[in-house]
Amino acid sequence: MQIKQSSKEYDVVIVGSGAGGGMATKVLSEAGLSVAVVEAGPYFDPANPEQMTQLKPAYHSPRRGAGTTRFFGDYDQAYGGWDIDGEPYSQNEDTDFRWFRSRMLGGRTNHWGRISLRFGPDDFKKKSIDGLGDDWPIGYDDIKPYYDKVDKLIGVFGTKENIYNEPDGFFLPPPKPRLHELFYINAARKSNVRVMPSRLSILTKRLNNDRGVCFYCNGCARSCNVYADFSSGSCLIFPAQKSGGQIDLYVNSMVRTVTTNEEGKATGVSFIDKEDNIEYKLKGKVVVLAASACSSARILLNSKSKQHPNGLGNSSDLVGRYLHDSTGGDMMAFIPQLINRKTYNEDGVGGMHVYSPWWLDNKNLDFARGYHIEVWGGLGAPSYGTGFNVNSFNKFFGLNKAGGYGNSLRDDMKKYYGSTIGLSGRGESVAQRSNYCEIDPNKVDKYGVPVLRFNYKWTDNEIKQAKHMQDTFEEIIHNMDAIPLWKKPGKDANYGLTKPGQIIHEVGTTRMGSNPKNSVVNEFEQLHDVSNVFVVDAGPFVSQADKNPTWTILALAMRSSEKIIEEFKKQNF
Amino acid sequence: MNRRNSIKTITFASIGAGLLLEGCYGISREKIKRSLTRYEYGRTPEEKLYDDKLFAEKCFTNYELFTFDKLCNLILPPNEFGNIRDAEVVQLIEFMAKDIPSYKEPLKEGLVWIDDESKKRFDNVFVDCEISQQKEILDEIAFYDPNKSIDDYPKSVQWFNLVRNLTMTGYFTSEVGIKELGYKGNSPNIWDGVPQDVLDQYGLSYDKEWIDKCIDQSKRNDTAMWDDKGNLIT
Numbered sequence: 024m025q026i027k028q029s030s031k032e033y034d035v036v037i038v039g040s041g042a043g044g045g046m047a048t049k050v051l052s053e054a055g056l057s058v059a060v061v062e063a064g065p066y067f068d069p070a071n072p073e074q075m076t077q078l079k080p081a082y083h084s085p086r087r088g089a090g091t092t093r094f095f096g097d098y099d100q101a102y103g104g105w106d107i108d109g110e111p112y113s114q115n116e117d118t119d120f121r122w123f124r125s126r127m128l129g130g131r132t133n134h135w136g137r138i139s140l141r142f143g144p145d146d147f148k149k150k151s152i153d154g155l156g157d158d159w160p161i162g163y164d165d166i167k168p169y170y171d172k173v174d175k176l177i178g179v180f181g182t183k184e185n186i187y188n189e190p191d192g193f194f195l196p197p198p199k200p201r202l203h204e205l206f207y208i209n210a211a212r213k214s215n216v217r218v219m220p221s222r223l224s225i226l227t228k229r230l231n232n233d234r235g236v237c238f239y240c241n242g243c244a245r246s247c248n249v250y251a252d253f254s255s256g257s258c259l260i261f262p263a264q265k266s267g268g269q270i271d272l273y274v275n276s277m278v279r280t281v282t283t284n285e286e287g288k289a290t291g292v293s294f295i296d297k298e299d300n301i302e303y304k305l306k307g308k309v310v311v312l313a314a315s316a317c318s319s320a321r322i323l324l325n326s327k328s329k330q331h332p333n334g335l336g337n338s339s340d341l342v343g344r345y346l347h348d349s350t351g352g353d354m355m356a357f358i359p360q361l362i363n364r365k366t367y368n369e370d371g372v373g374g375m376h377v378y379s380p381w382w383l384d385n386k387n388l389d390f391a392r393g394y395h396i397e398v399w400g401g402l403g404a405p406s407y408g409t410g411f412n413v414n415s416f417n418k419f420f421g422l423n424k425a426g427g428y429g430n431s432l433r434d435d436m437k438k439y440y441g442s443t444i445g446l447s448g449r450g451e452s453v454a455q456r457s458n459y460c461e462i463d464p465n466k467v468d469k470y471g472v473p474v475l476r477f478n479y480k481w482t483d484n485e486i487k488q489a490k491h492m493q494d495t496f497e498e499i500i501h502n503m504d505a506i507p508l509w510k511k512p513g514k515d516a517n518y519g520l521t522k523p524g525q526i527i528h529e530v531g532t533t534r535m536g537s538n539p540k541n542s543v544v545n546e547f548e549q550l551h552d553v554s555n556v557f558v559v560d561a562g563p564f565v566s567q568a569d570k571n572p573t574w575t576i577l578a579l580a581m582r583s584s585e586k587i588i589e590e591f592k593k594q595n596f
Numbered sequence: 597m598n599r600r601n602s603i604k605t606i607t608f609a610s611i612g613a614g615l616l617l618e619g620c621y622g623i624s625r626e627k628i629k630r631s632l633t634r635y636e637y638g639r640t641p642e643e644k645l646y647d648d649k650l651f652a653e654k655c656f657t658n659y660e661l662f663t664f665d666k667l668c669n670l671i672l673p674p675n676e677f678g679n680i681r682d683a684e685v686v687q688l689i690e691f692m693a694k695d696i697p698s699y700k701e702p703l704k705e706g707l708v709w710i711d712d713e714s715k716k717r718f719d720n721v722f723v724d725c726e727i728s729q730q731k732e733i734l735d736e737i738a739f740y741d742p743n744k745s746i747d748d749y750p751k752s753v754q755w756f757n758l759v760r761n762l763t764m765t766g767y768f769t770s771e772v773g774i775k776e777l778g779y780k781g782n783s784p785n786i787w788d789g790v791p792q793d794v795l796d797q798y799g800l801s802y803d804k805e806w807i808d809k810c811i812d813q814s815k816r817n818d819t820a821m822w823d824d825k826g827n828l829i830t
Binding site for chain 1: 650696738739780781787791802807
């Protein structure tokens with residue numbers, strides 16, 4: 024294969040442009056360092072009319088927004104999905120891991136749920152609390168100043184609640200609850216489940232003059248064209264370019280390896296340009312991997328050399344290990360009280376306005392670690408699937424007849440519109456050494472790069488936690504005189520526990536620690552084995568918490584980037 | 597393929613459906629052209645190619661499309677808000693039969709079945725039957741017990757369920773259907789809570805403590821500033 028090499032040497036080559044890569048780009052470029060950002064997908068700007076999906080009605084899509092080309096529907100801003108043509112991954116027997124990838128500038132931050140939760144003091148010290156997994160080498164106090172800076176830089180709404188393990192921050196005010204959320208608040212409180220305003224990185228109030236304020240179209244999964252929600256491109260990379268940073272964006276560029284020299288130090292990366300299928304090399308004094316936990320592990324494992332025969336940074340044999348995703352469980356219910364409801368614009372922000380953080384003490388439970396509850400429902404935008412089985416809820420009124428034809432279907436449609444509520448539990452799993460991704464020795468992708476193979480099994484902890492979720496949902500649904508839409512999943516179905524990977528919070532593949540024998544990076548996300556390589560995605564997470572990982576990725580990436588600047592000042596690179 | 601070419605492809609490929617629409621429904625050529633060129637919805641080049649490929653395929657004969665038109669009109673007869681033609685329901689059915697290939701055969705088989713049934717009973721194909729005769733056939737396949745799985749019903753019932761689902765979704769995701777449903781979102785506005793009359797209807801109210809922490813929409817454009825403790829001061 025032809026390999027082309029540019030003579031320019033960057034201070035830093037950053038692989039990936041999602042939350043971690045975007046933050047590294049902003050902090051490093053604004054410190055005056057020259058930066059190359061290498062992104063596997065195309066350029067993306069949510070304000071570009073050619074790419075924009077926000078505010079498009081369903082009928083602008085010939086499939087009315089169906090999820091046949093984009094998994095979460097035509098208007099979801101993720102170019103990619105669980106399966107990408109020519110970029111497979113494999114599974115060991117009885118593993119069913121799902122890997123969602125988004126190939127575009129900003130990566131998965133363009134469509135994510137914007138749930139922006141800080142890890143609490145307990146979340147960094149779980150082994151000390153329950154004896155499982157490991158403690159992080161840092162604690163909440165180490166990362167708190169960075170959470171504070173992230174809050175102010177990016178913006179997050181929420182409320183001060185003074186809950187020990189749900190630390191408060193610098194919040195914008197939250198929006199008022201919707202109707203179904205009021206039903207939820209009352210029902211959850213009856214069961215002593217704590218409910219509070221949610222914490223989402225959406226600007227309910229002006230943050231600065233580069234970004235607009237939320238206009239409540241519910242379209243955050245479509246990425247906001249006035250930049251009122253957090254996407255890495257619009258909130259980190261574009262502002263960094265605007266402030267004059269030396270940033271070269273290499274898009275449609277799939278990184279194959281981190282290149283190294285005789286001393287075993289990194290010299291840059293090699294990547295395949297998807298347009299001409301030629302392999303290029305980029306030189307950098309420092310390499311920052313932010314390709315997502317599994318992709319960064321894949322790059323490291325594929326970067327074998329004489330100096331690093333087991334893959335780069337892998338002397339511990341732990342790259343790829345301790346892979347873990349959030350647990351998930353869901354239930355939907357019909358609220359008979361809400362039939363024939365008055366319609367009004369109930370869109371709100373693109374996500375829930377209220378949620379329940381973990382409210383119990385595991386000492387009294389038969390499983391470890393907690394979960395939070397997300398709430399959804401209401402007078403949502405019609406899209407493909409709306410009106411399917413339009414009157415099947417007749418069964419909840421004791422009727423054994425549904426279907427039919429004629430204008431009565433119009434009445435049925437309006438009768439049941441907006442009458443459902445959904446509850447989703449998202450919880451913490453316990454990281455296991457035996458859950459891992461590795462290089463499949465027999466398979467390469469269409470660029471000739473060896474692919475990942477997954478090995479993953481849930482343990483009893485996660486299964487029992489999923490059961491607890493379903494029991495809680497049942498009680499809350501009962502409290503609001505609602506009726507579950509399907510049978511409560513039983514033991515045979517792992518109590519509805521999602522497949523690993525399905526919650527798209529995969530973390531842990533390059534875990535952090537102070538001992539190079541049982542960790543891959545140090546507390547500054549720097550490889551123990553190679554001092555000029557950093558990993559700033561969710562790979563370094565020792566444990567996941569029952570919180571979404573993005574806010575912690577951002578805070579850690581900021582902290583590590585400051586460390587990189589410090590080391591540059593000391594002329595260590 | 598550039599955009600101009602791809603639009604040409606769409607137009608060319610859709611001539612069949614277009615002629616049908618013009619001939620049978622009296623829809624103007626201008627309106628057809630508008631409907632064929634409006635699919636600008638943030639596609640990647642690969643997605644555009646895929647859509648163009650689907651537009652170029654012809655999945656149903658004009659006769660089959662015409663039969664769907666009759667059926668869809670029986671499922672949702674026109675009212676003051678609109679009709680299945682305004683909502684382009686038949687076009688959606690054809691597109692989905694290509695986009696979800698497993699739909700194609702069952703949809704076609706159902707059309708064969710309903711014509712066979714019509715001929716057997718009334719010596720006519722379905723579209724040429726009297727409305728009362730058409731309804732007599734539908735009455736036998738249109739209902740099911742929602743406590744049971746639709747998969748346990750005869751194919752004809754399953755087929756009609758699919759056609760009804762596509763008709764309902766096609767209508768209520770269209771401009772006229774969304775208006776009829778009363779969905780008022782997907783547009784810039786200010787959310788400031790559930791309307792008071794709706795709260796009253798359900799005997800609900802906002803907690804004072806909760807609502808005091810929520811956004812004061814009159815200050816949404818004041819740039820956020822905090823004190824050292826994280827209290828918002830603007």
